[in-house]
Amino acid sequence: MRYDFSHSISRRGFFAAAAGAAVSCSLRPARASTEDERRIKVGPGQALLNGADGPSTAVWTYSGTTPGPTLRLRQGQPVRITVENGLDEDTTVHWHGIRLPNAMDGVPGLTQRPIGPGENFVYEFTPPDAGTFWYHSHADSLVQIGRGLAGPLIVEEREPVAADRDLLWLLQDWRLTSDGQIAGGFGSMMDASMSGRVGNAVTINGAAPADLSVTAGERVRLRLANAHGGAALRGSPSGDRRGRRPALRPA
Numbered sequence: 256m257r258y259d260f261s262h263s264i265s266r267r268g269f270f271a272a273a274a275g276a277a278v279s280c281s282l283r284p285a286r287a288s289t290e291d292e293r294r295i296k297v298g299p300g301q302a303l304l305n306g307a308d309g310p311s312t313a314v315w316t317y318s319g320t321t322p323g324p325t326l327r328l329r330q331g332q333p334v335r336i337t338v339e340n341g342l343d344e345d346t347t348v349h350w351h352g353i354r355l356p357n358a359m360d361g362v363p364g365l366t367q368r369p370i371g372p373g374e375n376f377v378y379e380f381t382p383p384d385a386g387t388f389w390y391h392s393h394a395d396s397l398v399q400i401g402r403g404l405a406g407p408l409i410v411e412e413r414e415p416v417a418a419d420r421d422l423l424w425l426l427q428d429w430r431l432t433s434d435g436q437i438a439g440g441f442g443s444m445m446d447a448s449m450s451g452r453v454g455n456a457v458t459i460n461g462a463a464p465a466d467l468s469v470t471a472g473e474r475v476r477l478r479l480a481n482a483h484g485g486a487a488l489r490g491s492p493s494g495d496r497r498g499r500r501p502a503l504r505p506a
């Protein structure tokens with residue numbers, strides 16, 4: 256299934272995708288030890304951005320998926336994240352929204368040497384703030400994010416927030432060709448002079464939106480991360496003024 260920004264996504268559809276996504280992202284508990292070690296491998300892969308029946312799309316992944324695995328960290332707990340570059344070009348990782356030492360900020364040529372093909376880099380920091388963040392490439396960002404290098408990052412509160420369900424929706428926008436592959440032409444002047452590279456397919460947690468049921472009275476914590484390289488999105492789970500649809504539209 257392909258979603259164009261000019262089309263609305265059904266309310267049912269929007270909710271459903273989110274549910275599936277939350278499950279697949281899984282709620283990985285942070286380790287109790289102070290030595291919290293993670294590993295992310297950057298490399299090519301395939302994704303079903305066009306729905307289960309559509310052609311699979313060649314993408315770039317963190318540890319085999321786009322978005323990458325959900326990193327659940329603990330507020331105030333140090334973490335070491337080893338990033339291994341399996342691409343044929345340089346990369347770095349930027350931890351979007353996290354306050355951390357400058358040398359860990361992932362800006363190639365400014366805060367670190369880029370991670371070359373086959374090289375590793377160890378990021379070490381202690382997240383001071385709880386909340387919902389995301390991580391993404393900061394090397395040739397338009398291209399690398401546009402090909403899929405983004406993932407969710409959750410920093411858990413010291414005191415857990417009460418919720419029946421903790422949902423995470425990481426939104427991505429893709430510009431796909433008619434055969435379902437990522438279109439080239441990154442960094443075009445036309446895009447730059449408009450609102451950026453706006454795509455023609457939106458995914459929630461890497462999949463086309465599908466149904467999600469919410470029980471009456473259920474307390475749902477919804478975490479949103481917009482990993483678009485271009486347009487902002489306006490989200491409305493409760494539908495438009497007429498009480499139906501547009502869950503995702505350009506803002």
Ligand SMILES: [Cu+2]
Pocket residue numbers: 349351352391
């Ligand atoms: Cu960012």
